[in-house]
Amino acid sequence: MLSFAFSPEQEDFRLQLRKFATAELTPHYIERAARPEFSWEAHRQLAGLGVLGIGLPEKYGGSGELDPVTLGIATEALAYGDVNVASAPVLSGLVASQLAENGQAAVVDRWLPQLVAGEAVAAIAVTEPSGGSDVSGMRTEARRVPGGWRISGEKIAITLATAAAVALVYAREPGSEGYRGISCFAVPLDADGVTRTHTPGMGALPLCWGQLSFEDVFVPGDHLVGEPGRGFAAAMEHFDFSRPALGLLCLGAAQASIDEACAWAVQREAFGRPLAAFQGVSFPLAEQATYLEAARWLCYRSLWTREAGEKHTQYAAMSKWWPPIVAKDAIETALVTFGNLGYSTELPLQQRYRDVASYLIADGTAGIQKRIIATAMLGKVAAS
Ligand SMILES: Cc1cc2nc3c(=O)[nH]c(=O)nc-3n(C[C@H](O)[C@H](O)[C@H](O)COP(=O)(O)OP(=O)(O)OC[C@H]3O[C@@H](n4cnc5c(N)ncnc54)[C@H](O)[C@@H]3O)c2cc1C
Structure with missing residues (x-):
């Protein structure tokens, strides 16, 4: 049977978020959009509405079951009021779901509750000055050292670069080529050797777009996300x-x-x-x-x-x-x-x-x- 209807729970949630978007987000959208500052107040409101935990494990404050349609509903409804604030469930969801699925306990236990509670945000760092479309050409390196890895390289055009507490950084083992040598690391952005710089853009200013530089940054072994070389x-x-x-x-x-x-x-x-x-x-x-x-x-x-x-x-x-x-x-x-x-x-x-x-x-x-x-x-x- 073909149905285009959302479930009654999804429809109630949609109406609740649309009401929130028009009452709380729309009135200050332009004001927020003019500043390159992350909108923490609105973000925490999203946490209160349960939007940041959709589809994430219950033990970290999430709703449990994978629920992509409800996440889409939430994103669309919130964007009616503020497209920048509304991107958080997608961005947070993208990092949080990768951590939940492939992260090790040290990283997941530390970051997931904070992401779901709206106390921290996370970035994904793939793009480099040499190119973003062709990821296989990335140059940032992760060298194995006792106890972990050392990461060196530069990422640009990164959403939440100046606001995030942690980033999923993609880097390759020296000498590797193509996609296969690339691994993913959860890198705390207050680590020694990390520099962040804001990049002015034509819009989306509250998403704190910018550059992340890694100068021989030490990352413990349990911060590897997923299998090495298959990130x-x-x-x-x-x-x-x-x-x-x-x-x-x-x-x-x-x-x-x-x-x-x-x-x-x-x-x-x-x-x-x-x-x-x-x-x-x-x-x-x-x-x-x-x-x-x-x-x-x-x-x-x-x-x-x-x-x-x-x-x-x-x-x-x-x-x-x-x-x-x-x-x-x-x-x-x-x-x-x-x-x-x-x-x-x-x-x-x-x-x-x-x-x-x-x-x-x-x-x-x-x-x-x-x-x-x-x-x-x-x-x-x-x-x-
Ligand atoms: C607002 C914003 C937020 C972003 N956030 C992030 C982020 O959070 N994390 C992150 O890692 N990156 C982020 N990016 C970077 C983004 O993913 C890259 O800019 C994008 O993938 C394109 O890479 P590039 O800019 O290096 O362009 P290039 O790869 O140099 O491409 C330039 C042009 O050539 C075209 N092109 C290249 N190869 C082909 C091909 N084979 N066939 C057809 N066309 C081709 C592209 O479509 C593009 O139009 C963000 C970018 C923007 C603008």
């Missing part, structure tokens, strides 16, 4: 979750923009009639609403397939390349519907446009997602 393969499985969730994040922000534009089009008059009376205004809104709906269900299909335990790499890649573009275009349509006001910093539209634009690149560009889909369809020839 990236394990991470890819988690990206299959984060991609549809990021798609829904963008779509939540876009839906808020289209709703605002509809309200404006009914109220604002030109040539003696409401804007909504002109098909030149109403049809673009109708078109964007159609794209948003199609993109939403693509994302939920991907999360539902994950929940069913089936392979969904292709759907995840589809959910990451198309929905951010759909969302950006919908926000642009809403912005133009508002005329000069849409461009003004008094309204959230220009801010959402810049914040959502970050997901055209973060977690892999459309080009890289299409490469993943094409490889699944056509084989390795499409990945050359």
